[in-house]
Amino acid sequence: MTANKHDDSFFSKVYEVTQLIPFGRVTSYGAIAAYLGTRGSARMVGWALNASHFNSGAIPAHRVVNRNGVLTGKHHFGGQKVMQQLLESEGIKVENDQIIDFEKVFWDPMKELL
DNA sequence: TTGCTGACCGACG
DNA sequence: CCGTCGGCCAGCA
Numbered sequence: 001m002t003a004n005k006h007d008d009s010f011f012s013k014v015y016e017v018t019q020l021i022p023f024g025r026v027t028s029y030g031a032i033a034a035y036l037g038t039r040g041s042a043r044m045v046g047w048a049l050n051a052s053h054f055n056s057g058a059i060p061a062h063r064v065v066n067r068n069g070v071l072t073g074k075h076h077f078g079g080q081k082v083m084q085q086l087l088e089s090e091g092i093k094v095e096n097d098q099i100i101d102f103e104k105v106f107w108d109p110m111k112e113l114l
Numbered sequence: 115t116t117g118c119t120g121a122c123c124g125a126c127g
Numbered sequence: 128c129c130g131t132c133g134g135c136c137a138g139c140a
Contacts, residue, residue: 010136029122033135039123040135046121047137066122073121 010036014048015055017109021063024090025107026099028067035109050076062086069102 013036021027029045038044045064050073052059062083066072074083074097084094093100 030124033122038135040133041137042122042135043120044122044136048121050121051138061121064121067124071121076121 010038010041010044011048011051011055014045015052015059017113018049018052018059018061018064020109020113021060021107024092024105026063026065026069026087026092026102026105027107027109028065028069030067031106031108031110032064035113046073049073053078060086063090063107065099065102069099069106071097071099 014032017027017032017035029042030039032045033039033042036045049059049061049064052061053076061073062077064073071083071087071094074080077083077086084097087094087099092105099105
């Protein structure tokens with residue numbers, strides 16, 4: 001394989017950032033995309049997280065929500081209530097598929113990893 | 115190869 | 128306020 005892994009793929013980057021999300025914190029697709037330098041590719045972040053299930057399974061994708069703090073991708077976790085329970089398990093309050101005090105638990109890789 | 119879709123975001127009317 | 132459109136990149140038929 002020419003000894004060249006080159007994990008610079010968009011997917012790999014998303015995985016790393018997602019795994020860096022601390023306990024009890026959440027982030028948004030756009031935040032990750034912006035951190036990667038591709039704000040417009042926010043959709044790809046979700047796509048990458050979708051593939052994260054096949055990748056290792058240790059990716060806390062449940063800590064990633066949309067800009068409104070809404071659990072848009074809850075369906076892809078294999079359960080609609082799974083994501084909410086996981087978040088509540090970390091001390092994050094979720095109601096009506098929306099995170100309470102979203103800005104308080106919001107974790108921005110751009111600022112935290114800066 | 116082309117075209118469509120997708121866990122988004124922001125702008126426009 | 129709500130609906131619609133464009134942009135971005137990767138995977139699949």
